[in-house]
Amino acid sequence: MxxxxxxxxxxxxxxxxxxxxxxxxxxxxxxxxxxxxxxxxxxxxxxxxxxxxxxxxxxxxxxxxxxxxxxxxxxxxxxxxxxxxxxxxxxxxxxxxxxxxxxxxxxxxxxxxxxxxxxxxxxxxxxxxxxxxxxxxxxxxxxxxxxxDAFARLAHHRQHDGIDSLTPRERTIVELSADGNTSVNIARQLGLSPATVGTYIQRACRKCGVKNRVQLIALLVKRRNTR
Incomplete structure (x- = not known):
């Protein structure tokens, strides 16, 4: 390390x-x-x-x-x-x-x-x-x-899949979800309630045109794999 x-x-x-x-x-x-x-x-x-x-x-x-x-x-x-x-x-x-x-x-x-x-x-x-x-x-x-390199990658992906339409808080919650964190864990890290985390996930799903958390995470993982 x-x-x-x-x-x-x-x-x-x-x-x-x-x-x-x-x-x-x-x-x-x-x-x-x-x-x-x-x-x-x-x-x-x-x-x-x-x-x-x-x-x-x-x-x-x-x-x-x-x-x-x-x-x-x-x-x-x-x-x-x-x-x-x-x-x-x-x-x-x-x-x-x-x-x-x-x-x-x-x-x-x-x-x-x-x-x-x-x-x-x-x-x-x-x-x-x-x-x-x-x-x-x-x-x-x-x-x-x-x-x-990070700046160039973020610029390249900004307009393609809806991820970049998320607010900073929505994006953070999706990122943490993709890392395997539960809503309870995310709520603890960000000082929110699990219900509020769920609301952010629902908003992110609508913006990205997916039906649920699993599809949302898959979308983010796909982006990560194309870095």
Whole structure:
């Protein structure tokens, strides 16, 4: 799992961080400021997903954004996809305190370059440095795309199957469903009720012209397999 060192010189980078847990955000900021002082400027920290998106889509934007996966305003998957569909340059790193398996595939599909555990500071540092070097990242059997490749893939698929007509929240729920999560699991991750998750699934089915959740998941899996 992770990145192979190639001895490439590390350029000077700027990083932004979004995490709606203010305590965790401050702790991560303090750690990164010390651990990456020689190669990186910590540009800004925010607890707001919408603020992070705005800052990443306006100049000057950071070279990399660390995105917590579990936020109340909108999910980390939604933040990553929203930015990646509009920008091919910024590097996006998913971070989470949950098991990486819960988010790895969805983060890669949304356009992230890697995923790391917030609680493992050594792994987090190594992953940040590897992404800065543009090294390919692999978790389990999941290959994470480079930023430009993810942007091109999302642009190619945008107009074809109805998936891209979904709202960010609908898309996140469909992605998590395709990863094998039940409505109860999705509700826990996103802070919703299982009934609300079911409503989002029904709306997504109507938009994509399919009859049920199984067909909806099959549609998304087909798209993933054509990446």
């Amino acid at each position: 992770g990145l192979k060192s190639e001895g490439t010189a590390i350029p000077h980078f700027t990083i932004g961080v979004v995490d709606n847990d203010a305590f965790a955000l401050a702790a991560m900021g303090n750690y990164l400021s010390r651990a990456l002082a020689d190669s990186t400027d910590l540009d800004w920290l925010t607890t707001s997903a919408t603020t992070a998106i705005h800052r990443c889509l306006t100049e000057p934007c950071p070279d990399m954004l660390l995105v917590d996966m579990s936020m109340s305003e909108m999910s980390g998957i939604e933040v990553i996809r929203t930015i990646r569909e509009r920008d091919s340059r910024i590097m996006l790193l998913a971070v989470t305190s949950f098991p990486l398996d819960e988010y790895a595939q969805s983060a890669a599909d949304a356009g992230a370059q890697a995923i790391a555990a917030k609680g493992d500071v050594r792994q987090l540092t190594a992953t940040i440095l590897g992404v800065q070097r543009r090294q390919p990242y692999r978790y389990a059997s999941i290959d994470f795309p480079l930023a430009q």
